[in-house]
Amino acid sequence: xxxxxxxxxxxxxxxxxxxxxxxxxxxxxxxxxxxxxxxxxxxxxxxxxxxxxxxxxxxxxxxxxxxxxxxxxxxxxxxxxxxxxxxxxxxxxxxxxxxxxxxxxxxxxxxxxxxxxxxxxxxxxxxxxxxxxxxxxxxxxxxxxxxxxxxxxxxxxx
Amino acid sequence: xxxxxxxxxxxxxxxxxxxxxxxxxxxxxxxxxxxxxxxxxxxxxxxxxxxxxxxxxxxxxxxxxxxxxxxxxxxxxxxxxxxxxxxxxxxxxxxxxxxxxxxxxxxxxxxxxxxxxxxxxxxxxxxxxxxxxxxxxxxxxxxxxxxxxxxxxxxxxx
Numbered sequence: 617x618x619x620x621x622x623x624x625x626x627x628x629x630x631x632x633x634x635x636x637x638x639x640x641x642x643x644x645x646x647x648x649x650x651x652x653x654x655x656x657x658x659x660x661x662x663x664x665x666x667x668x669x670x671x672x673x674x675x676x677x678x679x680x681x682x683x684x685x686x687x688x689x690x691x692x693x694x695x696x697x698x699x700x701x702x703x704x705x706x707x708x709x710x711x712x713x714x715x716x717x718x719x720x721x722x723x724x725x726x727x728x729x730x731x732x733x734x735x736x737x738x739x740x741x742x743x744x745x746x747x748x749x750x751x752x753x754x755x756x757x758x759x760x761x762x763x764x765x766x767x768x769x770x771x772x773x774x
Numbered sequence: 775x776x777x778x779x780x781x782x783x784x785x786x787x788x789x790x791x792x793x794x795x796x797x798x799x800x801x802x803x804x805x806x807x808x809x810x811x812x813x814x815x816x817x818x819x820x821x822x823x824x825x826x827x828x829x830x831x832x833x834x835x836x837x838x839x840x841x842x843x844x845x846x847x848x849x850x851x852x853x854x855x856x857x858x859x860x861x862x863x864x865x866x867x868x869x870x871x872x873x874x875x876x877x878x879x880x881x882x883x884x885x886x887x888x889x890x891x892x893x894x895x896x897x898x899x900x901x902x903x904x905x906x907x908x909x910x911x912x913x914x915x916x917x918x919x920x921x922x923x924x925x926x927x928x929x930x931x932x
Contacts, residue, residue: 640891640916645907662909679913699914730914733798749803751820755837756857756888758798 618712620719623663623675625650632672638700642677663700664719666712674712676701678720681728687753688728688761695726717742726763733758776870778877781821781833783808790830796858800835821858822877824870832870834859836878839886845911846886846919853884875900884921891916 623629625646633643649655665675677700686692698720703712720727731739744760781787783804791801807813823833835858844850856878861870878885889897902918 638891638914640914641904641907641912642909642914642916677914679909697913733796746799749799751800751837754799755855756796756798756800756835758800 617718618666618674618715620664620666620715623661623665623672624658625655625661626657629661629663629672633675635672635704636675636700636702638702642700664716666715668707673707674703674716676716676720678723680725688747688759689726689763693726695728696720696723698727698729701729701731713738714742721762721764724764726761729760730757731760775876776824776832776873778822778824778873781819781823781830782816783813783819784815787819787821787830791833793830793862794833794858794860796860800858822874824873826865831865832861832874834874834878836881838883846905846917847884847921851884853886854878854881856885856887859887859889871896872900879920879922882922884919887918888915889918 627650630643630647630650633639646655646661650657662677662679663675664678665672667673676698679697681695681697683692683694686695689695698717701713701716703710727744729739729744739760742762743766744762745766747754747759747761785808788801788805788808791797804813804819808815820835820837821833822836823830825831834856837855839853839855841850841852844853847853856875859871859874885902887897887902897918900920901924902920903924905912905917905919
């Protein structure tokens with residue numbers, strides 16, 4: 617397993633983020649806040665990543681959603697939303713993505729993600745399952761869920 | 775301008791959807807419901823599209839969100855969520871995407887969309903503007919908004 621680190625918001629990290637395809641409003645907002653001294657250099661970010669030497673080669677963002685906003689699990693509970701899981705092209709198929717997801721699971725909370733469609737084999741191997749689609753809730757999303765209880769059940773039956 | 779049609783859910787439409795990149799849980803769910811007779815053949819869908827001859831070459835999905843769920847506009851109001859706007863590769867740069875967005879605007883409601891990052895020039899030309907990023911609300915999204923009032927203001931000042 618690779619070492620997963622919480623990423624700090626600084627100019628080096630934000631420069632490394634530009635190599636990832638899913639660079640968007642979130643990253644631009646962090647850059648603006650850093651430039652405007654609204655956040656301090658080396659603040660904690662919602663991102664976790666894996667370095668190969670000095671280079672960030674994989675990352676994901678995690679955010680704990682309060683159970684009062686939970687629309688996915690029953691009964692309602694706190695869960696982690698996971699997004700922007702991405703491994704740089706030259707580093708794929710070496711277990712970086714798996715290491716990040718395994719790290720997310722160590723928080724012992726259910727996890728929801730909305731992956732790109734082509735990654736469904738990966739998520740299935742990670743134990744994530746598709747929800748029953750609900751247009752009002754899901755709109756253009758393809759939500760996948762994992763929960764610690766379901767993981768326990770399936771390893772007991774295996 | 776191209777003729778925009780509301781798409782009916784039937785096997786022909788669902789087969790045409792497979793040519794689009796953003797084919798996911800929503801389409802699979804419609805197929806299952808049709809196969810299970812849970813919905814009737816030729817039911818209305820949330821999709822609108824443009825045909826070139828007999829072939830569906832562009833589509834989008836629209837859903838009216840009730841103002842009590844509005845987290846984007848102030849004061850809270852009913853708005854349209856627009857997703858899966860997509861034009862088949864051989865038909866791009868011929869105004870199909872623009873025709874769909876112009877059609878969505880005719881409902882005279884504000885519109886929110888979460889486009890793929892590389893399409894930001896297109897959305898800017900369509901008059902959509904980025905929100906101020908809010909992690910709790912937006913997570914991995916890059917929300918863009920358009921509203922009829924803002925469109926009126928900017929044409930008055932032009």
